Amino acid sequence: MFRHVLVRASEYPWLDSGQAWPGFLSPREEAILAGMEFLPRRRKWLLGRAAAKRLVRAMSGPQPVAETGISVLNRSSGEPFVLVEGRGEWEFPISVSHRSEVGLAAAPEDRGARIGADIETVEPRDPALVRQFFTSGEAELAASSGEAGDEVVARIWSAKEAVLKLLGLGLRLDTRGIVVDLRGEPFLECPAGWRPLAVKVCVEAPAPPVPGLLRVLWRREANHVLTVAVAG
Ligand SMILES: CC(C)(COP(=O)(O)OP(=O)(O)OC[C@H]1O[C@@H](n2cnc3c(N)ncnc32)[C@H](O)[C@@H]1OP(=O)(O)O)[C@@H](O)C(=O)NCCC(=O)NCCS
Numbered sequence: 001m002f003r004h005v006l007v008r009a010s011e012y013p014w015l016d017s018g019q020a021w022p023g024f025l026s027p028r029e030e031a032i033l034a035g036m037e038f039l040p041r042r043r044k045w046l047l048g049r050a051a052a053k054r055l056v057r058a059m060s061g062p063q064p065v066a067e068t069g070i071s072v073l074n075r076s077s078g079e080p081f082v083l084v085e086g087r088g089e090w091e092f093p094i095s096v097s098h099r100s101e102v103g104l105a106a107a108p109e110d111r112g113a114r115i116g117a118d119i120e121t122v123e124p125r126d127p128a129l130v131r132q133f134f135t136s137g138e139a140e141l142a143a144s145s146g147e148a149g150d151e152v153v154a155r156i157w158s159a160k161e162a163v164l165k166l167l168g169l170g171l172r173l174d175t176r177g178i179v180v181d182l183r184g185e186p187f188l189e190c191p192a193g194w195r196p197l198a199v200k201v202c203v204e205a206p207a208p209p210v211p212g213l214l215r216v217l218w219r220r221e222a223n224h225v226l227t228v229a230v231a232g
Helices: 013-017 027-034 039-058 127-133 136-143 146-166
Strands: 002-008 070-074 080-084 095-098 102-108 114-121 178-181 195-201 214-221 224-231
Touching (some): 002 039, 002 114, 027 039, 027 070, 039 070, 039 080, 039 102, 102 114, 146 195, 146 224
Antiparallel strands (some): 070 080, 095 102, 114 224
C-alpha cells in the first residue's frame, strides 16, 4: 500500500550545526538551504530530505541514484515532489514530516494514489489547540481519556494533518472538517505494525475531493505518533 522511512537526528551529527554533510544535497537543494536562516528550520528541512532520499533510493531498484542526484523540492502550495537527475520527476507522490529529532517520508506503492504523512510528539499540549482545531466529539474524547489524553490528542491531530497533506492543502482548511474516529475498522491489506483510523472529510469546495477510498493508518514509535493517509 505504501512505504515509509523514519530517520532520527542522532544518525546525522552534522545536523547539530544545521549543515548538510558531503555527498548529500543536490545543487538545487544546496541553494535552498543557503537561503534558510534559522537553525531549527534547517535541521528539520535536512531531516525531511534525509528520510525522503532514503525512501526514494529504497524504492528505486538495484541501482539507486546517488543522494546528490535526488532533489526533494516543494511546489508553490508547499507540497513536496522529487526530481531525479537525468530522469525528471519521480513517478511516485511523496509526503514529508519532521519534528526536531525525527524525519518521516512516505510514498504509495501505486503511482496513481495520493498520500499524506505526519509525525507528532506525544506530549502535553496547549488546550487551545483542542478548542480551536478539534470537533466537539474529538475534544470530549481527549478530555475523557485520562492518562492516554496526550496520545489521543497527538493521534487526532496527526490524522488531520496527514489527510490535509494528502489533499495538498495544509492548514489552509478548517481542521474541524477532517473528522477523526480513533476506532477504525481493521482491513485485510493493513500493513504490519499499522492500525486503522476512520476519517471523514466533510469540507466544502475549494478543497479537492478525496480521490477514491481513503485509508488512514497510524503507529506509535517511542514518543511519537506516525500517521499515513493514502487514497486512490
Ligand atoms: C502541511 C502543514 C500543515 C505542515 O505543518 P507542520 O506540522 O508544521 O510540519 P510537518 O513537518 O508535519 O510537515 C511539513 C512538510 O509538509 C509538506 N507540506 C507543506 N505544505 C504542504 C501542502 N500544501 N500539502 C502537502 N504537504 C505539504 C512539506 O513537505 C513540509 O516539509 P518541507 O517544507 O521540509 O518540505 C503546513 O503546510 C501548514 O499548513 N503549515 C501552516 C503553519 C501553521 O499555520 N502553523 C500553525 C500550527 S498550529
